[in-house]
Amino acid sequence: MVDQDNSENFTKLMTRIRGRDAVIGIIGLGYVGLPLAVHFCRSGFKVIGFDVDAAKIDSLTKGCSYLKHIPDEFILELSAKGQFEATCDFARLAEPDCLLICVPTPLDDKMEPDLSYLLQTTDQIAKTIKTGQLIVLESTTYPGTTEEMMLPKLESSSLKVGRDFFLAFSPEREDPGNKNFDASNTPKIVGGVTPGCLEVASALYNAITTVVPVSSTRAAELTKLLENTYRSVNIALVNEMKILAHRMDIDLFEVINAAATKPFGYMPFFPGPGLGGHCIPIDPFYLAWKAREYDFDARFIHLAGEVNIAMPGYVVERTAEALASRGKELQGSRILVLGIAYKKDIADDRESPGYAIMDMLTDRGALVSYNDPWIPKLRPTRKYNFTHESIELTPELLTACDAVIIVTDHTAYDYGEIVSHARLVVDTRNSTVGLRNGLDKVVLA
Ligand SMILES: NC(=O)c1ccc[n+]([C@@H]2O[C@H](COP(=O)([O-])OP(=O)(O)OC[C@H]3O[C@@H](n4cnc5c(N)ncnc54)[C@H](O)[C@@H]3O)[C@@H](O)[C@H]2O)c1
Known part of the structure; x- marks a missing residue:
């Protein structure tokens, strides 16, 4: 001292x-x-x-x-x-x-x-x-x-x-x-x-x-950004892998769980519909911005951002493909989004990829509604102008929709009921594992 x-x-x-x-x-x-x-x-x-x-x-x-x-x-x-x-x-x-x-x-x-x-x-x-x-x-x-x-x-x-x-x-x-x-x-x-x-x-x-x-405030500041950049980059990696695995007709979730049995040198990260929350989508860009002062291009951060930002679009494309294989178009289809919180069992919808998905679906003429037991009503944000209210999740609603997209894997959802009543389930979280055997109405996205 x-x-x-x-x-x-x-x-x-x-x-x-x-x-x-x-x-x-x-x-x-x-x-x-x-x-x-x-x-x-x-x-x-x-x-x-x-x-x-x-x-x-x-x-x-x-x-x-x-x-x-x-x-x-x-x-x-x-x-x-x-x-x-x-x-x-x-x-x-x-x-x-x-x-x-x-x-x-x-x-x-x-x-x-x-x-x-x-x-x-x-x-x-x-x-x-x-x-x-x-x-x-x-x-x-x-x-x-x-x-x-x-x-x-x-x-x-x-x-x-x-x-x-x-x-x-x-x-x-x-x-x-x-x-x-x-x-x-x-x-x-x-x-x-x-x-x-x-x-x-x-x-x-x-x-x-x-x-x-x-040793310093700067080291403490960078520690936090390293933690969150690490998450962003690893989530981007598995998100990219998910798209590749789909083309190869391999279930990436099965692969990740198998890889996670390695007791050293591997930590599982899971793919999803994109990044959300007040931290992971934002914090790495604080570091990338500061890096420019040092004439340094933080390439991993930018690439991870690009991959993660593209995920909601991927989910919408997978939904469109699945509908097309049933002779339907997104235009005019009734789509139910399940979960708008950025992750399960919380009431935080900041930067949620669910909004980007709802926005793209609406732009393409789909009739979009949502359910989220944690978020009863959507409020307009800087980016989006949604004012929907969460609608009650009933077997009749599930059956009436052309597709149900699981965006957030809330514990409160009964996935067995969802799979049994919905006409088409687009699952971005692997919530239907063990329930989709042989069912072509469930697609991973
Ligand atoms: N939410 C998380 O999980 C999390 C985790 C780790 C770090 N962080 C970081 O913590 C910080 C806060 O995040 P948060 O999620 O709590 O945000 P938040 O939006 O939930 O809360 C911030 C609060 O600050 C208030 N506020 C705004 N300007 C103010 C001012 N001038 N004086 C007093 N109060 C003011 C707002 O009204 C709000 O209540 C951010 O830097 C975030 O990146 C958040």
Whole structure:
């Protein structure tokens, strides 16, 4: 630890963190921020949640959660104990000892990083920053963001990092809907601007899980992008393999399961209708964008993006072919899309390939409806203008449709019923394994 970190501020903050007396401020109470708030409360800290969305704050203040995996009772109980409160009042950013930033980091229309949410938050913190505060960025971003974009704004207050305040990056690894892993048993990567920053941030996260310290904020930022680029590239690989295997008349899912019996050197990834969610389709492009500054073309990232983006089109083509072999055209056919969430058993439809599939089918004249037990109604997004409501899944509906496309393999679906009543099933997830033997009405896509 360098001398400047041996300050009174450092010692005070460490004592407050270790004694669970530190107040934690979480900025951005979405899929990442709200579960994180609950974890810190559970570990004995008082948490103040900040969000610009007044409806979210209102809902939390009334004790209502908007995330299915965070029950209302948690919020009610934590609020009643005085451990949690939510506010839109950003003047209160001076109250917490530690501020954890979980705001969105999307792409703009040119597929370039949109840091506007983060920069707005940093400006707000710079206005209220007080000595002894720890600020940690958790939002996914390119290497250099913490030190190049945040640090100058925070130091414009004339406070010095490592001496007066502490700054770190610790990527969020939340996997919504994952029943085996959450913030309490997923190791947390932490990188600090100075050794003291690393030490206080590590002490904080140690209260909820195992910490993996790295040498810099840039290393921590790149760790997260490596993880998500790895997923994107491997998913693209199996998606491409799926198309090849189809031409070869081989079931790729059978092949993947066979390959997965190798006890070393292979990790299974499964093909699907394309990528979705706020992370995998977006994060690699943050890295590709930054790579250009180094005169580097991140070819794997671009190729994986191309392959994955083409998958919804492949699903639509397979559906058209299967209909054609039954003497039907997409134009005028009644198509039911099953699942619009980007993955099973969650209510998150951001970047879902289901939207691209619905859009292409509609463009080609199909009459499209959808069912999703997790998403009762579609809302218009920047890209799509759907306002459909989920329709009840009945044997009559299945029989009435010309094709049923399984986009998301929700556990709640009865695949036996789907296969037995539908006229044609296009399965993008291998959900009908064991049910399609000899049935030419089920096609994998
Ligand atoms: N969702 C995931 O599974 C996941 C996993 C790992 C990492 N991440 C990363 O975490 C970050 C947040 O993702 P998310 O899924 O929680 O997003 P989200 O959209 O669910 O939540 C973000 C919240 O921030 C709020 N917000 C926006 N601007 C704000 C501001 N200026 N001040 C305060 N609040 C503001 C929004 O109202 C929203 O409630 C992103 O960088 C994302 O890439 C997400």
